[in-house]
Amino acid sequence: xxxxxxxxxxxxxxxxxxxxxxxxxxxxxxxxxxxxxxxxxxxxxxxxxxxxxxxxxxxxxxxxxxxxxxxxxxxxxxxxxxxxxxxxxxxxxxxxxxxxxxxxxxxxxxxxxxxxxxxxxxxxxxxxxxxxxxxxxxxxxxxxxxxxxxxxxxxxxxxxxxxxxxxxxxxxxxxxxxxxxxxxxxxxxxxxxxxxxxxxxxxxxxxxxxxxxxxxxxxxxxxxxxxxxxxxxxxxx
Amino acid sequence: xxxxxxxxxxxxxxxxxxxxxxxxxxxxxxxxxxxxxxxxxxxxxxxxxxxxxxxxxxxxxxxxxxxxxxxxxxxxxxxxxxxxxxxxxxxxxxxxxxxxxxxxxxxxxxxxxxxxxxxxxxxxxxxxxxxxxxxxxxxxxxxxxxxxx
Numbered sequence: 001x002x003x004x005x006x007x008x009x010x011x012x013x014x015x016x017x018x019x020x021x022x023x024x025x026x027x028x029x030x031x032x033x034x035x036x037x038x039x040x041x042x043x044x045x046x047x048x049x050x051x052x053x054x055x056x057x058x059x060x061x062x063x064x065x066x067x068x069x070x071x072x073x074x075x076x077x078x079x080x081x082x083x084x085x086x087x088x089x090x091x092x093x094x095x096x097x098x099x100x101x102x103x104x105x106x107x108x109x110x111x112x113x114x115x116x117x118x119x120x121x122x123x124x125x126x127x128x129x130x131x132x133x134x135x136x137x138x139x140x141x142x143x144x145x146x147x148x149x150x151x152x153x154x155x156x157x158x159x160x161x162x163x164x165x166x167x168x169x170x171x172x173x174x175x176x177x178x179x180x181x182x183x184x185x186x187x188x189x190x191x192x193x194x195x196x197x198x199x200x201x202x203x204x205x206x207x208x209x210x211x212x213x214x215x216x217x218x219x220x221x222x223x224x225x226x227x228x229x230x231x232x233x234x235x236x237x
Numbered sequence: 238x239x240x241x242x243x244x245x246x247x248x249x250x251x252x253x254x255x256x257x258x259x260x261x262x263x264x265x266x267x268x269x270x271x272x273x274x275x276x277x278x279x280x281x282x283x284x285x286x287x288x289x290x291x292x293x294x295x296x297x298x299x300x301x302x303x304x305x306x307x308x309x310x311x312x313x314x315x316x317x318x319x320x321x322x323x324x325x326x327x328x329x330x331x332x333x334x335x336x337x338x339x340x341x342x343x344x345x346x347x348x349x350x351x352x353x354x355x356x357x358x359x360x361x362x363x364x365x366x367x368x369x370x371x372x373x374x375x376x377x378x379x380x381x382x383x384x385x386x
Binding site: 188 | 242254270272353368
């Protein structure tokens, strides 16, 4: 008498040589054992036919994207991008931005410097001095004592124009969306006191790192910056 | 790409197959894979280098699915509503099978093709428990698939 579990284990290839011999001996002498083995085999074949093709399907992009960087080069920036991608761009950045904005505004960092962050429908956008600097000021011609300084201008993966900026108290990154400059990131500037002379602090460094992570292609040069400004920062593919 | 992520990437087809068999639903399967990958990335520190990543991932997928079915309520957990692709008779006697057997079937289909030792590790049960549950699940499946016998 062969136990059903033993027949299962035989079909699964989990028996040792002696036990295999015993089952095969029983199969030779007892037709019901052979039939039981056949049932077990056909069940496995049926399950395999059901589910094995799943492993042959192309893996959905949303799953691959969790694990795949944009390119094959390993870098911290890509790790940042992937973290952002996990949330789904641009929600990840928007969440990060609103946290940072909360911190910055909470510390009244803007009290003595340039004003210019507002919200529209819960999204932080540039206003006032920051907005007008983003819209019109060129990095190549801005005065050295500008209250809002423009840093790098570039296109993000969606083709939107994005620009980094610093004020006396904060560093940020904004991208043109319709009529608005949406704040993609905002940091308190480096912890350095306000003054005439200020080194790029950790705030600016973090913003620059984020700018590089978002950037598609090269930063805009002076001519491209001027041309984009003159056209009103249109989306570009 | 770190080795960890690269290895997870190559595991994805197997994980999807495992999840499909576990959940019996393509959308549920990919959702549970996504949750599991996110959980794995966050918990990568708890994966010991040199141990099997596939078994570790299968366990995470299974745990994510348990959490999901719990959050949907016990009624949903009792039995996958449709056994997609399995050609199960719509209202056969096995449709009112007990919850225990339903879970055994899910386990049996999910670990189909794995070595007993790996399956026991994934389901976190001793070998003896695994083989008896596997047996129950398969018997129920065979009865469903071959109503005449």
